[in-house]
Amino acid sequence: MSEHDIYMNDIQPLSPALNFIQQKNASPIMSGQFRYNTFQNGLTSHATDAVEEQDADITTELPAGISFNFLFAGTIDYSFGSNKYQLSKEKGLVVQGSVIVNNTDEILTRHLTSGMHIRKLNIFVEQQWLTSRCQNETDRQVINDIFHKQIVYPWQPAQQATEKADALIKLSNEQTFSQNLTSEHLTMELLGYCLDEVYRQVKSEQGQENFDNNNTESSLKAKVDTCLDSVYTLADIALQLNMSVSTLQRQFKKNYSLNVSVYIKKRRLEAAKKSLLVNELSIGEVAYNAGYNHSSNFINAFKKSFNITPAAYVKLHKIR
Numbered sequence: 001m002s003e004h005d006i007y008m009n010d011i012q013p014l015s016p017a018l019n020f021i022q023q024k025n026a027s028p029i030m031s032g033q034f035r036y037n038t039f040q041n042g043l044t045s046h047a048t049d050a051v052e053e054q055d056a057d058i059t060t061e062l063p064a065g066i067s068f069n070f071l072f073a074g075t076i077d078y079s080f081g082s083n084k085y086q087l088s089k090e091k092g093l094v095v096q097g098s099v100i101v102n103n104t105d106e107i108l109t110r111h112l113t114s115g116m117h118i119r120k121l122n123i124f125v126e127q128q129w130l131t132s133r134c135q136n137e138t139d140r141q142v143i144n145d146i147f148h149k150q151i152v153y154p155w156q157p158a159q160q161a162t163e164k165a166d167a168l169i170k171l172s173n174e175q176t177f178s179q180n181l182t183s184e185h186l187t188m189e190l191l192g193y194c195l196d197e198v199y200r201q202v203k204s205e206q207g208q209e210n211f212d213n214n215n216t217e218s219s220l221k222a223k224v225d226t227c228l229d230s231v232y233t234l235a236d237i238a239l240q241l242n243m244s245v246s247t248l249q250r251q252f253k254k255n256y257s258l259n260v261s262v263y264i265k266k267r268r269l270e271a272a273k274k275s276l277l278v279n280e281l282s283i284g285e286v287a288y289n290a291g292y293n294h295s296s297n298f299i300n301a302f303k304k305s306f307n308i309t310p311a312a313y314v315k316l317h318k319i320r
Contacts, residue, residue, distance in 0.1 A: 042129025073119035
């Protein structure tokens with residue numbers, strides 16, 4: 001990779017699923033080496049060996065997927081959902097890794113620090129990309145097990161994975177046919193290893209617990225989700241799905257052991273997080289769009305769901 005000034009436009013992702021919020025500062029955000037690749041619409045990687053040139057917050061909405069991070073130098077501060085995290089390369093280790101398993105759309109903000117030298121590799125793969133490549137029920141069970149909950153945890157990559165990550169960082173920016181094939185090959189190999197690691201982590205934590213893998217249930221949830229932007233009442237949603245309200249409530253409760261009205265409330269609160277950061281709406285506007293007549297009720301519900309107030313959530317992601 002050649003060394004140069006890096007601007008926000010340079011790190012705008014090629015995948016439309018990753019929605020970056022454009023920063024207003026037009027000066028360089030980093031100086032050094034940066035390369036972004038997208039493979040087959042759902043698998044991306046970016047390699048960085050650069051010095052951060054300013055204090056800045058870079059926010060993106062992540063779709064459901066897994067983010068694997070290999071940090072060779074520096075310290076990374078970021079906010080994900082309602083929590084703040086730090087990944088720092090520990091003394092004596094070649095690389096420090098972290099994994100973010102995200103099972104729904106969620107906001108992530110990178111907090112850049114002026115003067116910080118970062119050398120890292122990130123691989124992000126969407127859940128739908130993985131699901132579309134499943135060959136049988138066993139494969140689908142593995143993916144469902146991995147995505148059964150949202151989790152962030154550190155990990156220590158083995159030497160083989162570390163070497164492949166290092167090789168990806170060292171690749172030049174040449175967009176030749178051979179170079180692109182090499183980058184894709186290394187990324188796919190590394191992804192396979194990473195998925196094995198995260199699956200072992202999940203099974204270890206859950207003690208070989210059997211997770212729900214009913215495709216009909218997933219379909220019903222997806223159908224409810226498609227109605228949330230355009231209709232409000234439970235009766236309207238049931239009508240859109242060609243069901244009675246009682247049938248929708250009964251089927252949803254049977255499939256998920258959860259009341260559909262509770263699920264709808266949860267999804268609208270999750271959408272509110274995006275509106276606060278991405279659309280930069282006021283708390284009152286977001287409360288109204290989420291179906292709350294009074295901002296105080298919305299604030300209480302938001303805090304109960306995410307253990308943080310809307311105002312504190314915005315401050316967490318916009319600390320600059």
